[in-house]
Amino acid sequence: MKWVSVYDMRRQARRTLPKMVYDYLEGGALDERTLRDNPAAYRNWRFLPRRLVDLSAVRPETPMFGRDIAFPAVVAPTGLNSLFWPQADLALARAAQRCGIPFTLSTASSMSLEQVAGLSAGRLWFQLYVIEPGLARSLVERAKSAGYECLVVTADVVANGKRERDLRNGFGLPVRYGIRTLWDGLCHPAWSWRYLRHGLPVLGNFHASQMPSPEARAALLSRSMDQSFDWAALDAIRQSWPGKMLVKGVLHSDDVERCRKMGMDGVVLSNHGGRQLDDACAPLDVLAQLAPMPGFDILVDGGIRRGSDIAKAVALGARAVMVGRAALYGLACAGEAGVFHALGLLQEEYRNTLVQLGCPDTKLLDAEYVRRGVPTIGPAP
Numbered sequence: 001m002k003w004v005s006v007y008d009m010r011r012q013a014r015r016t017l018p019k020m021v022y023d024y025l026e027g028g029a030l031d032e033r034t035l036r037d038n039p040a041a042y043r044n045w046r047f048l049p050r051r052l053v054d055l056s057a058v059r060p061e062t063p064m065f066g067r068d069i070a071f072p073a074v075v076a077p078t079g080l081n082s083l084f085w086p087q088a089d090l091a092l093a094r095a096a097q098r099c100g101i102p103f104t105l106s107t108a109s110s111m112s113l114e115q116v117a118g119l120s121a122g123r124l125w126f127q128l129y130v131i132e133p134g135l136a137r138s139l140v141e142r143a144k145s146a147g148y149e150c151l152v153v154t155a156d157v158v159a160n161g162k163r164e165r166d167l168r169n170g171f172g173l174p175v176r177y178g179i180r181t182l183w184d185g186l187c188h189p190a191w192s193w194r195y196l197r198h199g200l201p202v203l204g205n206f207h208a209s210q211m212p213s214p215e216a217r218a219a220l221l222s223r224s225m226d227q228s229f230d231w232a233a234l235d236a237i238r239q240s241w242p243g244k245m246l247v248k249g250v251l252h253s254d255d256v257e258r259c260r261k262m263g264m265d266g267v268v269l270s271n272h273g274g275r276q277l278d279d280a281c282a283p284l285d286v287l288a289q290l291a292p293m294p295g296f297d298i299l300v301d302g303g304i305r306r307g308s309d310i311a312k313a314v315a316l317g318a319r320a321v322m323v324g325r326a327a328l329y330g331l332a333c334a335g336e337a338g339v340f341h342a343l344g345l346l347q348e349e350y351r352n353t354l355v356q357l358g359c360p361d362t363k364l365l366d367a368e369y370v371r372r373g374v375p376t377i378g379p380a381p
Contacts, residue, residue, distance in 0.1 A: 003345070004345075005306075006305045006326045007305065009326075009330050009333050009341070013329045013332035016191060016332050016333060017188065017332055018181075018187070018192075019169065020169040020170075020181065021191070023169055023171070024169075025084065025325065025332070026165075026325070027164075027166060028275050028278070029163055029277060030161075030164065030278035031278055033274075034271055034277070034280050035274030035275075037303075038273070038274055038284075038303030039304075039305055041283075041284040042304075042305075042308075042309040042312055044372060044373060044374075045284075045312045045316075045371070045372055045373060046373035047308075047356075047357060047369060047370060048368070050357065050359070051358055055358065057360065058360050058361070059360065059362060059363075060347070060351045060362055062314070062363070064102065065150065065265070067123075069100055069320070070101055070347065071101065071307075071347045071350050071351070071362075072310055072313075072319065072321060072350070072362060073304075073321055073346060073347070074102045074103075075092055075093075075096045075101065075102065075322070076322035076323055076327070077107075077125075077127035079108030079109065080110060081109065081201070082110035082198070083201055084328060084331045085332065086198040087111065089105060089106075089109045089111040089116050090111060090115070090336075091339055092331060092336075093116055093119075093120040095336050095337075095340040096339075096343065097120060097122025097123075098340055099340065099344065101343070102123040102149070103124060103125065104126070104322070107126075107129040107139065108205075109203075109204050109205060110202060110203070113204075113205055117146040117147055117148065125151070126143040126148040126151055126152065127152040127154055127248065128143075128152065128154065128237070129157060129225060130153070130154075130226045133233070136237065137240070144242070144243070149244060150244040150265075151241045151243060152268065153248065154272075155247055155249040156270065157225045157249070158225050158229070159227070161272070161278075238263055244265045246264065246268055247264055248268035248270050249268070251280065251283065253290060255267075256293075260293060260296045264296075265296070266296055266297030267298060268299040268322060269287055269300045270283055270300070270322070271283060273324055282302065283300040283302050284300060284302075287300050287313065288316045288317075299319055299322055300321055301321060301324060304326055304346070305326055306346070307345070307347065307349025307352065308349060308350070310350045311357070312370055314362060315367055315369045317367070323346065326342055326343075326346065327343060357369050
């Protein structure tokens with residue numbers, strides 16, 4: 001099949017994966033309104049192009065922490081990726097490297113942070129869930145020793161979102177087998193063959209010998225984040241981390257400003273892809289209301305399906321976007337090659353959007369190129 005858009009790859013992923021696995025990838029919290037609102041926010045902005053501009057040399061690159069990336073995107077942290085393809089974290093990292101953008105490894109990755117760093121040569125970021133303070137310190141030290149460029153601290157998982165698709169499917173690790181689960185596997189033979197050869201994912205960053213306390217082991221097994229994690233604890237991590245650092249999962253402008261004053265290098269405006277708090281504000285809408293913050297990078301995630309979405313985010317003030325589900329659709333279709341293709345589609349569409357806008361350079365793309373339009377009625381493709 002010829003995939004000409006991320007939506008094509010999404011449809012292929014749905015056919016390829018068992019329902020339980022696809023629902024884990026695609027699902028959101030409660031009634032999934034936030035899940036739908038995230039991509040809809042991009043459709044509510046319209047372009048205002050300029051004409052008769054010299055477009056003989058178009059530059060989609062943008063600086064990120066002192067070095068250019070090929071276009072304004074970063075592969076987002078996502079967990080349990082080997083549900084979709086064997087050695088998925090490595091596939092994502094290598095595809096990002098080939099595309100010239102950073103890859104962010106999740107705390108809940110299927111491969112360890114040391115394995116990914118040792119087997120890939122691109123720009124690597126590490127995302128930290130603060131499950132337990134001692135465990136968080138251990139992970140930060142390991143990421144530092146492994147040479148990760150940026151630490152991304154997630155702040156919006158103090159409680160697990162109620163994801164009703166997962167509850168209905170009985171999703172969890174280890175997988176509980178029933179007649180429905182086995183039948184679903186038989187109906188998806190390619191995925192089942194990979195599973196039989198490689199097994200379901202483990203949490204690669206956690207082995208019994210690396211767990212600093214019985215409390216940390218219990219917290220990990222129950223997926224319980226540290227509910228005492230606060231600004232003082234965040235500052236302690238900032239003081240212990242010598243590299244670049246972002247806080248992911250903030251939406252309120254006061255929280256953004258506090259991160260800036262604490263010495264963070266930026267934030268990721270995020271509602272966790274609609275997987276935590278339903279009816280949370282869409283990151284793009286929050287971005288549009290923020291005042292400029294020179295020297296402080298704002299990234300956004302949630303709902304990126306087109307290169308034109310990336311252009312809208314950059315025009316409204318984002319340094320870059322984080323690409324999550326779009327990359328995973330490619331992963332489910334064809335592993336590293338699929339991720340590379342999905343990212344390549346976004347990159348090509350972004351460059352084409354610059355040309356269509358009459359904007360020859362990412363650094364020139366600003367709010368003069370967009371206007372808020374009438375909300376779009378109807379579903380996405």
